[in-house]
Amino acid sequence: MAISPPDAFANPAVPRDLCTDCGISRTDDPKRCGRACQFIAPDYPAMEAQVHGRARDPARPDELHFGPFRRMVRASLVPPSPGAQWTGITTRIAERLLEIGAVDAVLTMAPDPNDKWRPVPVLVTKAEGMAAVRGMRMGYAPLLALLEPALAAGHKRLAVIGIPCQVHALRRLEAELGFDRLYVVGTPCSDNTTTERFHDFLALLADDPDTITYLEFRADYRVELRFDDGRVKTIPFLQLPISKLPGDFFPLTCRTCVDYTNVLADITVGYMGGQGEQWLIVRNDRGAELLGLLDDEVKLSEPGSKGKRAGAVKGFLANVERAAGGLPLRAMPDWVRPIVGWLMPKIGPRGLEFARTRVEMKACETVMHLRREEPRRMKHMVPAHIWDLVAPYGVASAASEAPRSEAP
Numbered sequence: 001m002a003i004s005p006p007d008a009f010a011n012p013a014v015p016r017d018l019c020t021d022c023g024i025s026r027t028d029d030p031k032r033c034g035r036a037c038q039f040i041a042p043d044y045p046a047m048e049a050q051v052h053g054r055a056r057d058p059a060r061p062d063e064l065h066f067g068p069f070r071r072m073v074r075a076s077l078v079p080p081s082p083g084a085q086w087t088g089i090t091t092r093i094a095e096r097l098l099e100i101g102a103v104d105a106v107l108t109m110a111p112d113p114n115d116k117w118r119p120v121p122v123l124v125t126k127a128e129g130m131a132a133v134r135g136m137r138m139g140y141a142p143l144l145a146l147l148e149p150a151l152a153a154g155h156k157r158l159a160v161i162g163i164p165c166q167v168h169a170l171r172r173l174e175a176e177l178g179f180d181r182l183y184v185v186g187t188p189c190s191d192n193t194t195t196e197r198f199h200d201f202l203a204l205l206a207d208d209p210d211t212i213t214y215l216e217f218r219a220d221y222r223v224e225l226r227f228d229d230g231r232v233k234t235i236p237f238l239q240l241p242i243s244k245l246p247g248d249f250f251p252l253t254c255r256t257c258v259d260y261t262n263v264l265a266d267i268t269v270g271y272m273g274g275q276g277e278q279w280l281i282v283r284n285d286r287g288a289e290l291l292g293l294l295d296d297e298v299k300l301s302e303p304g305s306k307g308k309r310a311g312a313v314k315g316f317l318a319n320v321e322r323a324a325g326g327l328p329l330r331a332m333p334d335w336v337r338p339i340v341g342w343l344m345p346k347i348g349p350r351g352l353e354f355a356r357t358r359v360e361m362k363a364c365e366t367v368m369h370l371r372r373e374e375p376r377r378m379k380h381m382v383p384a385h386i387w388d389l390v391a392p393y394g395v396a397s398a399a400s401e402a403p404r405s406e407a408p
C-alpha cells in the first residue's frame with residue numbers, strides 16, 4: 001500500500017488558546033509545545049541561522065519580505081500534474097525523492113475520504129502514492145503527530161510538506177528528533193480557517209457547493225472555482241461575499257501569523273510572485289538539490305514585478321483599523337466594486353510587487369489584531385522584521401511591544 005496507516009488523531013490535542021494543532025501536543029511529550037510553537041516566542045533570526053546558515057539580510061533585495069534565499073524563480077511543471085493545486089511542483093519534488101530512494105517516506109496531507117476539503121496527515125512511502133495528495137485542503141490537521149510513528153517505522157530519511165506554523169515547530173525540534181535526513185518543502189499560507197468554516201464560505205459562493213472541486217485566490221485578484229462538471233467560475237476579490245462572514249471567520253492564529261512565505265523551508269513553492277505561474281524560493285543547498293530533481297520537467301524564468309504597493313497597503317491598513325477586529329471590508333459603494341475589480345489586475349501590483357504587497361498587508365494585520373486582542377503577547381510573538389515591514393505605514397511598536405531583544 002502506498003499510504004501507510006498510522007493515525008495522527010490517536011492522541012487527543014492539548015487545548016491551548018493560540019494553536020493550529022500542528023500535532024506536537026499529540027506526541028509523547030506535549031510539553032515540547034513550549035519550545036516549538038510559533039505562537040509563543042519565536043526567534044526567527046536564530047532559526048533562520050540554524051536552517052540556512054544566516055538570518056535574513058534586509059540589505060539584500062526582498063529578504064526582509066520573503067526571508068533568506070539563494071534564488072527566486074517563476075516556474076511551471078510541464079505538463080502540469082492532474083489534480084494539483086497549481087502545476088504540482090510540490091508533490092512532484094516529493095515524488096522524485098521517493099523515486100530515487102532519497103527518502104523512506106513523505107509526510108503530508110491527504111484529503112479525508114468523506115470530505116475532500118479536510119486535510120488528514122499521512123506518510124506516503126511509494127512514489128505512486130503522491131498523486132492522491134495533490135491539491136489544497138482548507139483547515140488544520142496534526143501533521144507532526146506522525147513524526148514519532150515515522151521514526152518508529154524506521155523512516156529515518158523523511159521529506160515533510162508543510163505550512164509555516166507546522167514547519168516552525170518541525171525545525172525547532174529537528175535536532176532532537178534524530179532523523180538521518182530531512183527535506184522540508186514549504187508552501188506559503190495565509191487566511192486559513194477550520195474546514196467547517198470553509199464549508200460555510202463555499203455555501204456562499206455557489207448554489208451547489210458540494211460540486212466545487214477547486215478554489216484558489218489567484219494573483220490576478222480573482223478567486224477561481226472549478227466544479228465537478230468541468231465548469232470554471234472566477235469572482236473578483238472585491239465581489240466576494242465577505243460581509244456575510246462572521247468577524248471571527250479567520251482564527252486569531254491566522255490573522256496574526258508572522259511567517260507568510262515559510263522562511264524555514266528548504267524550498268518554498270507558492271504562486272504569489274508568479275504572475276499566473278508558480279513562484280519558487282530556493283533558500284539553501286538542500287532547496288537547490290530539490291529543484292534540481294525536476295531537471296527539464298520544470299520550465300523556469302525570472303520573476304517579473306510591476307506596479308506600486310504603497311497605496312494598496314495603506315488602504316488595506318485603514319480598512320483593518322475601521323473593521324475593529326472584524327473582516328476588512330472596503331469602504332466602497334457596491335456599484336464601484338465591479339469597476340475597481342476590473343481595474344486591479346491591470347494597474348495593481350503584479351509579480352513580486354504583488355507578493356510584497358500581500359506580505360506587508362499580513363504584517364499590518366498581525367500588529368492590529370494582536371494589539372487589540374492579545375496585547376501582552378506582542379513583545380514575544382511579533383518579531384523585529386514585522387515592525388520593519390509596517391514602519392513605512394506609520395505603525396511602530398510601543399515600548400511594551402518591542403521584541404525582547406530590542407526592548408530598552
Ligand SMILES: Cc1cc2nc3c(=O)[nH]c(=O)nc-3n(C[C@H](O)[C@H](O)[C@H](O)COP(=O)(O)OP(=O)(O)OC[C@H]3O[C@@H](n4cnc5c(N)ncnc54)[C@H](O)[C@@H]3O)c2cc1C
Binds near residue numbers: 135139162192
Ligand atoms: C491554507 C493554505 C493557504 C495558502 N495560501 C497561499 C497564498 O496566500 N499564497 C501562495 O502563494 N500560496 C498559498 N498556498 C499554497 C498554494 O495553494 C499551493 O499549495 C502551492 O502553490 C503549491 O502548489 P502545487 O501545485 O505545487 O501543489 P500540489 O502539488 O498540488 O501539492 C499541494 C501540497 O499541499 C499539501 N496541502 C494541501 N492542503 C494542505 C493543508 N491544509 N495543510 C497543509 N498541507 C496541505 C498537500 O498535501 C500537497 O502535498 C496556500 C496553501 C494552503 C494550504
Ligand code: SF4
Binds near residue numbers: 022024032033039169
Ligand atoms: S506547537 Fe503546535 S500543537 Fe503545540 S500549541 Fe503550537 S500549534 Fe498547537
Ligand code: SF4
Binds near residue numbers: 165166254259
Ligand atoms: S495562516 Fe499561519 S497560522 Fe494560519 S494555518 Fe497558515 S501558517 Fe498556520
